[in-house]
Amino acid sequence: MSSEDLKRQAAARALEAVTDGMRLGLGTGSTAKHFVELLGDRVRGGLKVVCVATSEATQAQAEGEGIPMSTLDETPELDLVVDGADELDEQLRLVKGGGGALLREKIVASASRRMIVIADDSKKVATLGKFPxxxxxxxxxxxxxxxxxxxxxxxxxxxxxxxxxxxxxxxxxxxxxxxxxxxxxxxxxxxxxxxxxxxxxxxxxxxGLFIGLATGVVLAAPGGLIELGQV
Ligand SMILES: O=C(CO)[C@H](O)[C@H](O)COP(=O)(O)O
CATH class of the missing domain: 3.30.70.260 (ACT domain)
Incomplete structure (x- = not known):
């Protein structure tokens, strides 16, 4: 299975946590991109959500998918943000910002009740820091x-x-x-x-250190999905 397949599986699992009426934060990066694509399918199928993007790139992708978009000024409280990570440890501490969107990602995560991180299992480390x-x-x-x-x-x-x-x-x-x-x-x-x-x-x-923000993690491994925290 390719790394893109694994990322998509993690994204699909996170999508199960999305329910009608939610206010969502949309992450940035190649894994979050899968989530936005899958969310777009659900929105076209009738799911009602309103979303805030963590980058201009995600904003453009989400608009292209026809996902209803808002801003943090209009929607300052979010139910859930789904985002990728460059590294994470057992305590759900993250390193983010490989894609350069860490500031907006952290502001959006701080405005959200929950944060689900999606990644392939190569991102899980015993000690943070290998990723710059x-x-x-x-x-x-x-x-x-x-x-x-x-x-x-x-x-x-x-x-x-x-x-x-x-x-x-x-x-x-x-x-x-x-x-x-x-x-x-x-x-x-x-x-x-x-x-x-x-x-x-x-x-x-x-x-790029995100500490105390992630509430759940979905890791996609070749042997299946691994969940940490509350997904
Ligand atoms: O923090 C980020 C962007 O600022 C991304 O979430 C992180 O770089 C992971 O990206 P990818 O899913 O492409 O591995």
């Missing part, structure tokens, strides 16, 4: 912020290269107009302490 931690930063004073991130991370036992994300030979710019520094720490011994240290840095807009 994305940190969204203001473009002003980048070098100062980079040094402050390195110092704060070192105090939390994290050392490694910090790289400014590039795309097509240019600095990657998020939907919010910010940059992303990818932190190659290898392992995050104290994710909570690191999260607290990063948000205290003025130039840091948000970081």
């Amino acid at each position: 931690l994305p940190v969204e930063v203001n473009p002003f004073g980048l070098e100062v912020t980079r040094r402050q991130i390195a110092a704060a991370a070192a105090r939390c036992g994290c050392n490694g290269e910090l790289t400014l994300r590039q795309r097509d030979g240019k600095t990657f710019v998020t939907d919010g107009g910010h940059c992303i520094i990818d932190c190659h720490f290898g392992v995050l011994p104290q994710p909570e302490a690191l999260a607290d240290a990063l948000v205290a840095i003025p130039g840091v807009v948000e970081h």
Whole structure:
């Protein structure tokens, strides 16, 4: 079975948690894309939902599917967000932002009563940190912020290269107009302490550690689905 098949299976399981009248957050990335496609089928079949997207890309996809869309200003309380992740551990702590949408993803998740993460089982790790931690930063004073991130991370036992994300030979710019520094720490011994240290840095807009947000996880493995938490 291909990795896309696995992602689609996880998305289909998460769709079972969606009921008529729900206010939904729609995640970003290749796994969330499957969920939006499947949701589109259900909406065309009569399901009534209203959705908020976590990125311009997801907004465009959902509109193309004919899914009724709203904004967090119009719909500030959501029932459920379904999103992917770059890494997750047994405690449902996540690393997100590989697709660069971490800020909106976290704002939407924080507005939602539940968050179901969908992924193939390669995303489950014993210790977070193999995937470089994305940190969204203001473009002003980048070098100062980079040094402050390195110092704060070192105090939390994290050392490694910090790289400014590039795309097509240019600095990657998020939907919010910010940059992303990818932190190659290898392992995050104290994710909570690191999260607290990063948000205290003025130039840091948000970081990719999602702690205490995911309520359930659907992992698709070749042998079947694995569920963590409440799905
Ligand atoms: O955090 C994200 C985007 O900012 C994505 O959820 C994450 O990168 C997972 O993507 P994919 O499902 O393509 O592996």
